[in-house]
Amino acid sequence: MPELPEVETVRRTLAYQLGHPQIADVAVRWPRIVADISATDFTAALINQTIREYKRIGKYLLFVLDDYILVSHLRMEGKYYVQRPSEPFDPKHTHLIISFTDGRELRYHDTRKFGRFYLYERQADIRCQKALAHCGYDVFDERLNGKVLYDRLHSRRITLKQALLDQSVMAGIGNIYADEICFAMRLDPETPIAVLSAADDERLLAHARRILQAAIECGGTTIRSYTSSLGVDGRFQLKLQVHAKADEPCPCCGTLIRKKRVATRGTYYCPKCQRKRIR
DNA sequence: CCTATCACCTGCAGGC
DNA sequence: TGCCTGCAGGTGATAG
Numbered sequence: 001m002p003e004l005p006e007v008e009t010v011r012r013t014l015a016y017q018l019g020h021p022q023i024a025d026v027a028v029r030w031p032r033i034v035a036d037i038s039a040t041d042f043t044a045a046l047i048n049q050t051i052r053e054y055k056r057i058g059k060y061l062l063f064v065l066d067d068y069i070l071v072s073h074l075r076m077e078g079k080y081y082v083q084r085p086s087e088p089f090d091p092k093h094t095h096l097i098i099s100f101t102d103g104r105e106l107r108y109h110d111t112r113k114f115g116r117f118y119l120y121e122r123q124a125d126i127r128c129q130k131a132l133a134h135c136g137y138d139v140f141d142e143r144l145n146g147k148v149l150y151d152r153l154h155s156r157r158i159t160l161k162q163a164l165l166d167q168s169v170m171a172g173i174g175n176i177y178a179d180e181i182c183f184a185m186r187l188d189p190e191t192p193i194a195v196l197s198a199a200d201d202e203r204l205l206a207h208a209r210r211i212l213q214a215a216i217e218c219g220g221t222t223i224r225s226y227t228s229s230l231g232v233d234g235r236f237q238l239k240l241q242v243h244a245k246a247d248e249p250c251p252c253c254g255t256l257i258r259k260k261r262v263a264t265r266g267t268y269y270c271p272k273c274q275r276k277r278i279r
Numbered sequence: 280c281c282t283a284t285c286a287c288c289t290g291c292a293g294g295c
Numbered sequence: 296t297g298c299c300t301g302c303a304g305g306t307g308a309t310a311g
Binding site for chain 3: 001059073074075076112114116134165167174175264265266
Binding site for chain 2: 032076077093110111112113114156157158162263264
């Protein structure tokens with residue numbers, strides 16, 4: 001389940017592995033993977049374009065082309081593979097194949113077909129396009145600070161965990177790192193976000209950045225489905241403190257980690273270290 | 280505007 | 296063995 005660190009790892013890996021190839025052909029094998037435009041128009045636009053840059057905003061991966069920006073969201077299980085045409089692929093789960101003039105192929109694999117591709121004109125303001133219109137500042141965006149978070153959060157009636165998962169507040173955190181950030185804050189994930197002060201929000205952002213940065217340096221975290229296109233899979237995992245650790249001892253106090261449901265998401269926490277603050 | 284719920288998908292685990 | 300149910304979860308649409 002790719003979150004910001006995993007998408008960043010994919011971005012760096014593809015930039016290193018693919019470079020700047022020119023697109024020769026595109027095969028859309030599952031048309032619904034392309035949002036808003038037809039597979040035919042999508043394919044026609046991409047042919048002859050060269051990949052100029054690889055960018056990322058939150059969990060969105062951006063391929064900057066000559067005339068377009070190809071936006072990719074991996075959602076739950078999207079993965080990329082760079083392979084030769086002669087190499088076999090999984091026909092059931094490979095939904096997009098981009099062929100390059102140098103003979104290589106970029107293959108998009110997604111077991112559950114949740115991922116999406118969007119295509120926008122390069123000169124358009126990407127942040128105004130449909131895919132990113134409701135996306136807030138990236139966690140590492142320098143415009144983001146505790147005051148900005150406080151202004152956006154203190155009057156809302158949602159929990160800390162919901163706030164962390166709300167991409168319009170700050171973009172890039174998913175279910176795994178949300179639990180890790182709640183643990184770092186020593187707060188119950190169900191703590192009302194409105195009880196946090198601006199200083200608390202500053203600490204929240206600092207923890208988020210520290211944890212995500214550590215995960216990036218580990219090459220992303222793997223639980224069950226993420227692999228980078230180089231095949232890096234679980235060998236350099238960030239040590240998770242609480243997520244998916246039900247019935248294991250808390251690394252801080254030894255109390256057994258519990259699992260509960262917060263806003264429909266499976267949520268792991270230490271019942272002793274993480275108290276629910278009321279005011 | 281704000282919040283809650285469902286749909287989208289498939290694989291897998293657990294119950295019987 | 297095999298069928299059925301529930302669960303996993305990011306996002307967008309829809310409902311209230």
